[in-house]
Amino acid sequence: MGGPALGLRLIVLALASAGLMVADHRQHHLAKVRDWASAAVYPFQWAVQAPVQAWAAMRESFATRAEIEAANVRLAADNLVLRLKLMRFESLEQENQRLRTARESTARVVERTLIAEIVRVDLDPFRQRVLVNKGTRDGVFRGQAALDANGIFGQVTRAGPVSAEIMAITDPEHAIPVQVNRTGARTIALGTGRSGLLSLPYLPQNSDVEEGDLLVSSGLGGVYPPGYPVGKISSVVRDPSQPLLAVEAVPLAALDRDPEVLLAWFDNAVVEPEPGPAEPQP
Amino acid sequence: MMRARPGLGWGRVAAATLAALLASVLPLPAWLGPLRPDFVALTVLWLTLLSPRLTGLVFAWGAGLALDAFKGVLLGQHALALVVIAYVASKLRLQVRAFPPLQQTAVVLALLWLNEFILFWIDGVAGHPVTDWRRWLSVLVGAACWPLLSGLFARVVARR
Numbered sequence: 001m002g003g004p005a006l007g008l009r010l011i012v013l014a015l016a017s018a019g020l021m022v023a024d025h026r027q028h029h030l031a032k033v034r035d036w037a038s039a040a041v042y043p044f045q046w047a048v049q050a051p052v053q054a055w056a057a058m059r060e061s062f063a064t065r066a067e068i069e070a071a072n073v074r075l076a077a078d079n080l081v082l083r084l085k086l087m088r089f090e091s092l093e094q095e096n097q098r099l100r101t102a103r104e105s106t107a108r109v110v111e112r113t114l115i116a117e118i119v120r121v122d123l124d125p126f127r128q129r130v131l132v133n134k135g136t137r138d139g140v141f142r143g144q145a146a147l148d149a150n151g152i153f154g155q156v157t158r159a160g161p162v163s164a165e166i167m168a169i170t171d172p173e174h175a176i177p178v179q180v181n182r183t184g185a186r187t188i189a190l191g192t193g194r195s196g197l198l199s200l201p202y203l204p205q206n207s208d209v210e211e212g213d214l215l216v217s218s219g220l221g222g223v224y225p226p227g228y229p230v231g232k233i234s235s236v237v238r239d240p241s242q243p244l245l246a247v248e249a250v251p252l253a254a255l256d257r258d259p260e261v262l263l264a265w266f267d268n269a270v271v272e273p274e275p276g277p278a279e280p281q282p
Numbered sequence: 283m284m285r286a287r288p289g290l291g292w293g294r295v296a297a298a299t300l301a302a303l304l305a306s307v308l309p310l311p312a313w314l315g316p317l318r319p320d321f322v323a324l325t326v327l328w329l330t331l332l333s334p335r336l337t338g339l340v341f342a343w344g345a346g347l348a349l350d351a352f353k354g355v356l357l358g359q360h361a362l363a364l365v366v367i368a369y370v371a372s373k374l375r376l377q378v379r380a381f382p383p384l385q386q387t388a389v390v391l392a393l394l395w396l397n398e399f400i401l402f403w404i405d406g407v408a409g410h411p412v413t414d415w416r417r418w419l420s421v422l423v424g425a426a427c428w429p430l431l432s433g434l435f436a437r438v439v440a441r442r
Binding site: 006007009010013014016017018019020021024025030033034037038040041044045047048049052120121122123124125126127129131158165172173193195256 | 300303304307308309310312315316318338339340343346347348350351352353354355356357358359361362365366369372373404408410412414416417
């Protein structure tokens with residue numbers, strides 16, 4: 001192993017890495033290679049978290065009777081509340097359907113969902129991404145919305161044959177168009193890189209937001225279905241010297257505790273135009 | 283010629299590398315995540331410093347690509363960083379092997395920092411920089427683990 005040969009090898013390998021990175025990042029030419037690589041490493045990724053999951057399953061099966069009874073009481077109470085809400089929901093849905101037919105527009109609600117289990121591997125401590133056990137073989141696609149029982153979880157950023165990577169709404173690179181449910185004001189919620197925090201930096205000083213306001217997805221952009229809960233506003237700081245408010249929100253989805261997520265299919269082809277002002281009659 | 287030590291064959295190298303790859307995605311509690319040392323870089327450094335005839339730059343590159351696939355990041359990112367530190371390590375290896383443990387650890391600290399810096403730089407160029415200061419903690423933890431890990435390697439991986 002001589003000096004010059006080593007230097008030459010360094011240059012060749014460094015150039016090969018640079019070429020790979022450019023091809024992967026700029027042109028997305030490596031889709032096939034990526035698919036293949038993700039399928040090849042998936043068994044190892046699954047195996048590494050299997051003991052952790054087995055431990056959790058064991059603890060669950062050895063849960064005490066008292067714990068299970070307590071959980072049962074809580075679930076029964078939840079169920080009662082939900083049933084009560086559902087009674088009104090059905091009539092409201094009917095009414096909504098009638099009104100929409102009258103306006104000749106379709107509701108963009110989630111039509112089909114698929115449960116995907118989260119594979120507990122740590123991809124990067126500074127990004128909020130998770131791996132799930134469903135891939136393109138199950139029809140998962142890039143840009144698909146993922147939800148959990150409480151709200152919007154995130155979107156699929158990479159779909160391999162048997163696994164997919166989901167970027168949570170709190171990832172620092174993520175932004176989701178939202179609406180303040182109380183007032184209808186639209187803005188964008190950005191991820192912060194911390195699992196319990198969203199930031200809303202684009203609200204002007206005079207906008208009407210309060211602590212505790214519910215944020216729902218506005219459906220603009222077509223990635224997320226409209227009207228699903230995203231977060232609750234946790235703090236509003238009004239600094240008159242700044243042009244914009246500093247607003248923070250807590251995501252409603254249990255981003256770091258969920259054992260599984262729901263991948264959603266909905267009709268995102270129709271982006272409903274806003275009803276404009278009535279045409280002036282000549 | 284291919285085997286510097288009778289005990290250290292490709293099988294053991296592959297097993298050690300796979301263990302390092304698995305350790306780098308093993309689920310940890312959230313507060314411990316940023317402290318996780320780069321196990322693959324440590325393995326590559328150990329193999330390059332102490333058995334350079336068996337594993338060269340191509341090995342470092344392959345291990346880097348595997349790590350990229352495991353973590354689902356840009357393909358080639360860890361590969362580039364590992365090739366560079368493996369190159370520096372194989373240039374320095376004759377001196378480093380004669381160093382006392384503390385000085386060896388200092389060299390490893392510098393190399394791990396270089397590794398992390400290349401990753402940081404590529405993240406920035408690719409348009410998703412992580413500017414959190416805690417990302418540099420893994421370098422310190424990795425260097426602190428070096429005496430322990432090199433002892434472990436010598437016992438388990440290179441045992442005759």
